[in-house]
Amino acid sequence: MPCAVEVVFRGSGVRRGRAELSRFAKAVLSRAMADLGIAGGEVSVLFCGDREMRRLNREYRGIDSATDVLSFPASEEPAGGEAPWLGDLAIALGYTAAHNLGGGRRSLADETALLLVHGLLHLLGWDHATKRDEARMWKEQDRLLALCDDLPRPRIEPAAP
Secondary structure (H helix, E strand, O other): OOOEEEEEEEOOOEEEOHHHHHHHHHHHHHHHHHHOOOOOOEEEEEEEOHHHHHHHHHHHHOOOOOOOEEEEEOOOOOOOOOOOEEEEEEEEHHHHHHHOOHHHOOOHHHHHHHHHHHHHHHHOOOOOOOHHHHHHHHHHHHHHHHOOOOOOOOOOEEOOO
């Protein structure tokens, strides 16, 4: 059973390239889930503006500021025969472009792939609270990202914050 990825855009997170970004997000998550053996897993991705991300961060984490990615793991186990619902991801591309791309080390598309994989790992219970956990998670993140190296990168343009 193939993986299912729903992509939603809310607010002013993306000015140009929504269709390309949607296809890219689905491809990145599908490859990562397939590699991790998650047959038929389902994930929802929200691309939003900084204002919406700030609201989500404040409401769910008690932090009154925007961030790049939030993960909301599913709280229920799937019923027998149902595809596993992994949860929801929220990604703010305006925040990402402004805060994570210093020095030109990565493109916005590459950073988006990183946030998708990073968020997926959080949905699966990975964390980086300790140095040891961080090293493990970063290694797995890099391994999964390498599986996506051949995917065409979308030409996306975030909306102004």
